Amino acid sequence: MKINKKQTPMKEQPPEVRKHNFNEVPLGYSKEEAILEASRCLQCPTHPCIDGCPVHINIPGFIKAIRENNMQLAIDIIHQSNSLPAVTGRVCPQEDQCQAVCVMGKIGDPVAIGRLERYVADWDLDNRRKGEFKLPKKEKPNGKRVAIVGSGPSGLACAGDLIKKGYDVTIFEGFHKTGGVLVYGIPEFRLPKSIVHEEINLLEKLGIKIVTDVLIGRTMTIPELLNNGFDAVFIGAGAGLPRFMHIPGENLAGIYSANEFLTRVNLMKAYKFPEYDTPIKKAKRVAVIGGGNVAMDSARTALRLGAEHVYLIYRRSRKEMPAREEEIYHAEEEGIEFNLLTNPVRYIGDERGFVKSAECIKMQLGEKDASGRRRPIPIEGSEFTIDVDQVIVAIGTTPNPIIPRTTAGLKTGRHGTIWADENGATSVKGVFAGGDIVTGAATVITAMGAGRKAADSIDKYLRGKL
Ligand code: FAD
Ligand code: SF4
C-alpha cells in the first residue's frame, strides 16, 4: 500500500473569521480523517515516538486501535499514561516531542500524533456527555489523607492517581476557579474551558475534594496541613509571578503583565465588562513583548478584543522564538505584526500617566549565551518609537515565594523554584513537589508527568517503602 507522505489536514476557522471571536481555531478530525491519518503510522518496532513523549504513551498501540476503529481501546491505552488527553492533544508541543522523532518524519510529515490523541479524547468526552461511560476503578479507602496545593495539570494528575489508589485527596486552590494555567492562562480559542471543567468534574466524581479561594502560605501553611491530619502534601503551585524588564516607564497605566491581562480576560471574563465586573482596557494599538506561547496568546487575545494593530516585539529572530510553530503561524495568519530583533528601552506616557508610545532599539545576534541561543546585542543609534495605547509584557514568570517563606526547611533552587529529588520529594519530610514550581515555566505534559511521579512516590512513602 502506498503511504501518503503528507499529514491529513485538520479543518480550522479561517483567519478573517476567527480573529473576531474566541471560539476554538482548529476544528478536529472526523472519524474518517482520523482513520486515514492513523493508517500512515508504520507501527515501527523501535517506536521512538514513545520515548519522545514525556509520559511514554503507547503511541503505536493507540494509533493501531484507531485504524481498527476501536476507539474505546484507543482511549484506554492513552488513559494508562495520560489523564488529560483532550488537553495535551491540543496544547502539547508535539513537534518538539513525540512527532519530532516519528520515523515518518524522515520521508515526509510525521504522523499527526497530537491530532489523533485529540480525536480519541473528544470521542470519549462525547460518550461521557451521553452518559455512556464507566468511572475508572478505585482501590478501597486506605484511611490516609493527602493535600494537594494547586489545581493545575501537576496537581490534577497527582490527585487523579492518588484517589484511584484509595487515598482521601483534597486540592487547595488559591483562585476561585480550578485548572491552573489551563483556565487562566491558555485562551479559549486554543483550549476551551469546558474541556478542562469536564476533566475536573470526572475527578470530583471519583471523590476528590476541591477547596477554592485558599492560598496556602496565607490562609493555612504547609506545616499546618501536616499538623491537621494530612499525611503528605504535594505542592503543584506553578510559576505565576511575572517578570518585568525594569525599564523606565514600565509602571505607566496601560502596561500589563501577560499574566494579569490573560487572567482578567480568561478567568474573569473582562471582555464582557460591564456584564462581568472586571474591566480591561480595549486598546487600539497594542505592543506585546516576548516570543513564547504566552506572548502569542496575549497578542491574539488583544486582537480578538478589537485591537487594530498588534505588534509583537521580540529581541531575537524568528528561529529562536520559543513559541510553538503552530501558534507563530496562526498569529502571522491573523495579522499580528512581528517586530523581530527589536527590544523596548523605555515607555513614554501622556499627561494622565497612560502609555502612549514605546521606544525600541534594533538588535543583532552575537555569540551563543547560557541558553544555547545567540545573545541579542543592541545596535547603537537604531532607536525608534511605536505609538501604542497598551503594552503586554510576556517575558517569563517565576514561582511565588509565599510557600518557601512559610515552610521551614524547604530548600529552593534557581529563581525561587522548590528543590525536589528524582522522586519529587522535597527537603521536608512528607512534602513532595512537581511541575513549574520545581522546573520553572515548562509544559502541561511535563507538569502532569511530575504530578504522576510524585503520586507514585507519595504512595510508596505512605506505605513505608520510600
Ligand atoms: P499551574 O498550571 O500554574 O497551576 C498552579 C495552580 O496553583 C494555579 O491554579 C494557582 O492558582 C495555584 N496556586 C499557586 N500558589 C498557590 C498557593 N499558595 N495556594 C493554593 N493554590 C496556589 N504549555 C504547553 O504544554 N503548551 C502550551 O501551549 C502552553 N501555553 C501556555 C500559555 C500560557 C499563557 C501560559 C501561562 C502557559 C502555557 N503553557 C503551555 C505552560 C503550561 O501551562 C504550564 O507549564 C503548566 O500549566 C504548569 O502546570 P502546574 O501544575 O505546574 O502549574
Ligand atoms: Fe505527544 Fe504530548 Fe500526546 Fe505525549 S502527551 S503523545 S508528547 S501529544
Ligand code: SF4
Ligand atoms: Fe508510528 Fe511514527 Fe511511532 Fe513509527 S515513530 S510507530 S510511524 S508514530
